[in-house]
Amino acid sequence: MSGGFELPLRDDLVGEESYGAPQLDVAARLNVNENPFSVPAHLARAMGDAVAEAAIGLNRYPDRDAVALRAALRDYIAAESGVRVDVDQIWAANGSNEVMQQLFLAFGGPGRVAITFDPTYSMYPEYARDTFTEYVTYPRADDFRIDVAEARRVIAEREPSIVILTSPNNPTGTALPLEDIAHIAEAAQQVGAVIIIDEAYAEFRHEGVASACVLFDEHPNLVVSRTMSKAFALAGARLGYAVAADPALVSALMVVRLPYHLSAVTQAVARTALEHADVLQAQVSLVREERDALAEWLESEGFEVAPSDANFLLFGQFADRASVWQGLLDRGVLIRQTGPEGWLRVTVGTPEENGMFRSALQDVMQDEAAGRRGESR
Ligand SMILES: *Cc1c(COP(=O)(O)O)cnc(C)c1O
Secondary structure (H helix, E strand, O other): OOOOOOOOOOOOHHOOOOOOOOOOOOOOOOOOOOOOOOHHHHHHHHHHHHHHHHHHHOOOOOOOOOOOHHHHHHHHHHHHHOOOHHHHHHHEEEEHHHHHHHHHHHOOOOEEEEEEOOOOOOOOOHHHHOOOEEEEEEEOOOOOOOOOOHHHHHHHHHHHOOOEOOOOOOOOOOOOOHHHHHHHHHHHOOOOOOOEOOOOHHHHHOOOOHHOOOOOOOOOOEEEEEEOOOOOOOOOOOOEEEEEEEHHHHHHHHHHHHOOOHHHHHHHHHHHHHHHHHHHHHHHHHHHHHHHHOOOOOOOOOOOOOOOOOOEOOOOOOOOOOHHHHHHHHOEEEEEEOOOEEEEEEOOOOOHHHHHHHHHHHHHHHHHHHHHHHHOO
C-alpha cells in the first residue's frame, strides 16, 4: 500500500459495486436461472475429446470469426425457430452479456439513448454505463406486458439508437406477443434505432410462442440475442450469440470486438454441445413440465404467479419478502429477491430441488403466519 495515492477512477464509477448474486453452497440453488441438470456424462466426455483436439492447436490464435461455430448456430436456429439465416447474420461471443456489450459499443455511446421497459434484466444499465450510453426505462403494464401505443410514443419522443425488449422477460417470465414486438420494431425503425430482443430463455417458451427471428424479413433493424447458458446447461462455458436481420449489424459487432475474443476451447465446447442439442432438449422439456407444475402448485397455495415462458417463476405477493427469502435460505433453499417489491423469483430446479422448495416455502409461510399472530397478541 502506497499511502495517500488515489486511483484515477472514472468519476461515474466512484462508489459503484461489482455485479453479483450470492454464490452460496446450499442444498438447492434456485437463484440465477441456471439449468439444474448437469451436462450428461457422455456429452462431457465428447467435450473433453474436442478440447483435447483443440489443445494441440493452442499455440495458434483461434478462428477470429468462429465461422464453424456460427454455421452450427445457424443450423440450430433453423431447427429451433424455423428461420433460416446465413452465417454472416450470426455472431458469437463470451455469453450474451458480451454480445450485448458489443451491441452497446457499436450502437450506443455518448449522446445516445437506450430504452427498455422495467422490471427487466439488471445488467442492461451496466452495459449502458460502461459505454456512456444514456439508459432510459419505462414501466411495463401490471401484467408485465408492454403498452405498445405508449412504447411507440416514447420511442418517437426520445429517438433512442437502441431499444431492448426481453422476451421471455427476466425476472417476470413474460413472453411478448409477436405483433407487439413487430409494432415496436417498426417505431424503432422510424427513428433509426436497432431493436434487440433478448431471448435468453427462448427454448423454455410454450408451444405456439414464436421467436422474434420470424420477423427478420420485415424488420432490418432487428437483432435477437440468445445464449447457451440456460437451455444448453452451459452457463460455465460462456457462449452467447446474436442472430441479426441484416449482416451489416454483425459487421458492426466485428469492428468493436476484441481480437480473438472467443477462445478455441470455448468454440470446441460449444460446437460439441450443438451436435448434441437433442439430448439437451430432453432436459429442457422436463424443466418446462416442472415449471408448469410448480406454477400450478404455487397458485393452489394461494400465491399470485406471473405467467412464465422461462425456466423461473415470479410469485408473491409478500408483505415482507426479505423475511420469506431469509426463511427459505435458512432451510437450504436459495432463491432471488428481485423484481417489483413484494415478489420473489424462483428458478425451476430438478424435481428433488422443487420438492425442497415447496416444503420449505410451506414451512416458512407457517412461521410467518405464527409470527403475525404472535405480534397481535
Ligand atoms: C441469463 C440471462 C442472459 C444470459 O447471459 P449469458 O452472458 O449468456 O450467461 C441474458 N439475458 C438475460 C435476460 C438473462 O436472464
